[in-house]
Amino acid sequence: MAPITTQSAPAAPSSTSKSVPTHSAQKRKPSPSSFTHRGHILRQTTVSRPPFTYVQLSLTTPPNSPSILDPLTARTYLTTALRQFLGISGEAVSVDILKIEGKELWVRVPREDAGAFCAAVGGWVSGGGGGENNVVGWRVVGRGNWLSGLVTGVGERGVWED
Secondary structure (H helix, E strand, O other), X not given: OOOOOOOOOOOOOOOOXXXXXXXXXXXXXXXXXXXXOOOOOOOOOOOOOOOEEEEEEEEEOOOOOOOOOOHHHHHHHHHHHHHHHHHHHHHHOOOEEXXXXXXXXXXXXXXXXXXXXXXXXXXXXXXXXXXXXXXXXXEEEEEEOOHHHHHHOOOOOOOOOX
16 A cells, blocks of 8 residues: 655745735727738828919810910910919919910919919900900819829719710
């Protein structure tokens, strides 16, 4: 027969041992960034006020007039419209002609002058010397702070027209 051994229970802690404080376990709410991994962002900026506004214009002419618009004629029509609407200060508005395609024109103007520019150009009609047959004017097709948004909207124009 094998001898039977007995074990004694562990001794109670003595008064000299240090007690460890126990904190209640609080769950932290995970931050939203811990759910999605976006990679490493080196630099992030937000352009809330772009310095320029882009405007697309269309020249309205009589049906029998030539359909080609050259840069000199476009600049003359724009300057005349700004001068009639805003006076001599209208000539000081910086207008950059970006593209001319047929009777369509894309320009860039300072953001602060965009409202006055669209009002001047959209309301201008030339007083052509040959009566009603020589009357030309501008139609504002589109306006936006980003050129890409203005250019992509060109193809959508004919969607609802039959």
